[in-house]
Amino acid sequence: MKLILAVIKPFKLDEVREALTAVGVQGLMVSETKGYGRQSGHTEIYRGAEYVVNFVPKIRLEIVTTDDQVEKVVDAIANTARTGKIGDGKIFVLDVEQAHRVRTGESGEDAL
Amino acid sequence: MRNSYMTTAGRVTPGLGALLFGLLAPGLALAQSDAPLAPDSGDTAWMLTSTALVLMMTIPGLGLFYAGMVRKKNVLDVCMQTFAICAMVTVLWMIVAYSIAFGTAESESVNAYMGGFGKMFLAGITNDSLVGTIPEWVFSMFQMTFAIITPALIVGAFAERMKFSAVMLFMALWLLVVYAPIAHWVWGGGFLQNAGVLDFAGGTVVHINAGIAGLVLCIVLGPRKGYGTANMAPHNLVLTYIGASLLWVGWFGFNAGSELASDSLAGAAMMNTQVATAAAALAWMFAEWAVNGKPSALGILSGAVAGLVAVTPASGFVNPTGALIIGIVAGVGCYLAAAHLKKALGYDDSLDVFGVHGVGGIIGALLTGILADPAINSAGADASLGLQAYGVIVTIIYTGVMSTILIFITKAITGIRVSDPEEQEGLDLALHGEAVQ
Numbered sequence: 001m002k003l004i005l006a007v008i009k010p011f012k013l014d015e016v017r018e019a020l021t022a023v024g025v026q027g028l029m030v031s032e033t034k035g036y037g038r039q040s041g042h043t044e045i046y047r048g049a050e051y052v053v054n055f056v057p058k059i060r061l062e063i064v065t066t067d068d069q070v071e072k073v074v075d076a077i078a079n080t081a082r083t084g085k086i087g088d089g090k091i092f093v094l095d096v097e098q099a100h101r102v103r104t105g106e107s108g109e110d111a112l
Numbered sequence: 113m114r115n116s117y118m119t120t121a122g123r124v125t126p127g128l129g130a131l132l133f134g135l136l137a138p139g140l141a142l143a144q145s146d147a148p149l150a151p152d153s154g155d156t157a158w159m160l161t162s163t164a165l166v167l168m169m170t171i172p173g174l175g176l177f178y179a180g181m182v183r184k185k186n187v188l189d190v191c192m193q194t195f196a197i198c199a200m201v202t203v204l205w206m207i208v209a210y211s212i213a214f215g216t217a218e219s220e221s222v223n224a225y226m227g228g229f230g231k232m233f234l235a236g237i238t239n240d241s242l243v244g245t246i247p248e249w250v251f252s253m254f255q256m257t258f259a260i261i262t263p264a265l266i267v268g269a270f271a272e273r274m275k276f277s278a279v280m281l282f283m284a285l286w287l288l289v290v291y292a293p294i295a296h297w298v299w300g301g302g303f304l305q306n307a308g309v310l311d312f313a314g315g316t317v318v319h320i321n322a323g324i325a326g327l328v329l330c331i332v333l334g335p336r337k338g339y340g341t342a343n344m345a346p347h348n349l350v351l352t353y354i355g356a357s358l359l360w361v362g363w364f365g366f367n368a369g370s371e372l373a374s375d376s377l378a379g380a381a382m383m384n385t386q387v388a389t390a391a392a393a394l395a396w397m398f399a400e401w402a403v404n405g406k407p408s409a410l411g412i413l414s415g416a417v418a419g420l421v422a423v424t425p426a427s428g429f430v431n432p433t434g435a436l437i438i439g440i441v442a443g444v445g446c447y448l449a450a451a452h453l454k455k456a457l458g459y460d461d462s463l464d465v466f467g468v469h470g471v472g473g474i475i476g477a478l479l480t481g482i483l484a485d486p487a488i489n490s491a492g493a494d495a496s497l498g499l500q501a502y503g504v505i506v507t508i509i510y511t512g513v514m515s516t517i518l519i520f521i522t523k524a525i526t527g528i529r530v531s532d533p534e535e536q537e538g539l540d541l542a543l544h545g546e547a548v549q
Binding site: 044045047048051053 | 411451
């Protein structure tokens with residue numbers, strides 16, 4: 001099992017979710033986050049006081065999936081989240097040791 | 113008052129209260145040649161309303177205006193300070209400050225500077241007591257709301273770093289030693305009023321006063337930790353928008369209510385208030401647009417407040433064209449003071465109390481001397497820049513000196529600045545045990 005951790009631009013969330021549903025993903029986690037890579041932040045000015053804000057709002061997606069689904073999921077995210085401009089995001093794939101379904105007690109791939 | 117300047121306590125009409133007359137007989141030796149006035153329900157209704165409007169300016173107007181501009185970890189502290197000041201000033205006003213401000217001291221040489229203690233606990237005020245055409249209850253209440261907002265304004269200068277106990281102690285002392293006497297000098301029959309200094313609704317008494325006190329405090333307290341490098345951006349300017357709007361609307365009570373009557377001069381004051389505020393909002397907005405390339409919400413809101421401040425002393429003396437000029441000058445002047453002068457001089461006036469209220473008040477008080485139109489108010493016939501400058505300078509010196517003394521007294525008794533860890537954690541949690549989720 002693998003955890004796919006993706007950081008994408010917030011406005012891409014709906015598109016990405018639809019693409020993931022289309023490849024069979026049945027659950028995912030979404031959180032708001034901030035970050036920067038090569039995309040620089042912005043400057044805010046309040047009554048002459050300037051603040052350079054380095055962190056850009058992003059959406060973090062976390063999806064746990066079986067090994068054979070990883071490539072489809074990663075492609076679905078990458079292709080829909082891409083705009084071609086700086087700040088499109090990153091996708092990481094991590095190993096998952098265990099998974100459990102709370103309601104039934106199932107574990108392993110049956111829990112996904 | 114009908115076609116005249118703000119009343120003094122000497123205008124109290126005995127009515128059926130012989131006791132009242134006895135207490136004030138010495139005060140009536142002042143040159144008040146009017147026959148006793150009768151109570152007017154129209155005037156009283158308006159003044160009851162004005163009082164509520166001005167109270168709303170502090171709670172929640174000013175509270176929200178400031179709250180939105182601080183960081184979230186300090187928002188409840190700012191709200192608490194303004195609310196607690198409202199409660200404390202109310203009690204102190206009733207007990208002694210009203211007497212100092214609007215009483216009439218037995219000796220004329222004392223009465224030039226303060227009104228004595230004859231009206232402590234509102235002694236002598238009965239249901240028949242009048243100030244002009246309105247009950248003295250209402251006059252005292254109306255003035256109380258001014259006494260409430262003035263210390264509350266200062267809060268912005270030391271936001272995010274002052275101990276709550278120190279705030280309460282300082283403001284209590286400041287009300288009695290600074291606000292009440294100055295109110296007496298300008299409105300209560302004191303020496304500035306007698307000299308002919310004009311201040312319709314509080315340019316000196318409220319705004320220059322609070323502005324200078326704020327400057328003193330922010331310098332004595334020192335800047336916030338991380339000032340100049342850390343991100344101290346406003347956490348929610350929507351609150352500031354609501355606060356500024358409540359201030360604008362409430363200010364009709366502040367300025368038009370200062371006529372103490374429901375008449376055309378109140379209407380003129382209302383028109384002047386609106387015009388100056390709008391002009392200042394636009395002026396700040398355009399100035400910022402030109403300098404930064406973007407007009408900001410905080411800018412236009414601040415501009416509006418600058419206009420409200422500047423037109424305050426002038427509102428019942430100038431005509432709308434004069435108000436327009438005051439607004440434009442204040443909008444640009446306060447923008448420069450808040451956004452540029454502050455940075456240049458390096459003091460951390462967190463919410464620009466000096467930049468907006470101090471500078472705006474000075475601009476308005478001085479321009480009153482130049483732009484007063486006797487056709488609007490005959491009491492402005494002898495207006496002069498020199499007289500206004502005199503009033504401004506006296507206020508600045510007295511407030512500056514006394515605020516300095518009082519803050520050091522406060523420092524000795526309670527300490528004034530929170531500790532570094534408290535400042536980092538945020539005053540809501542550190543001082544009040546609360547947080548906005």
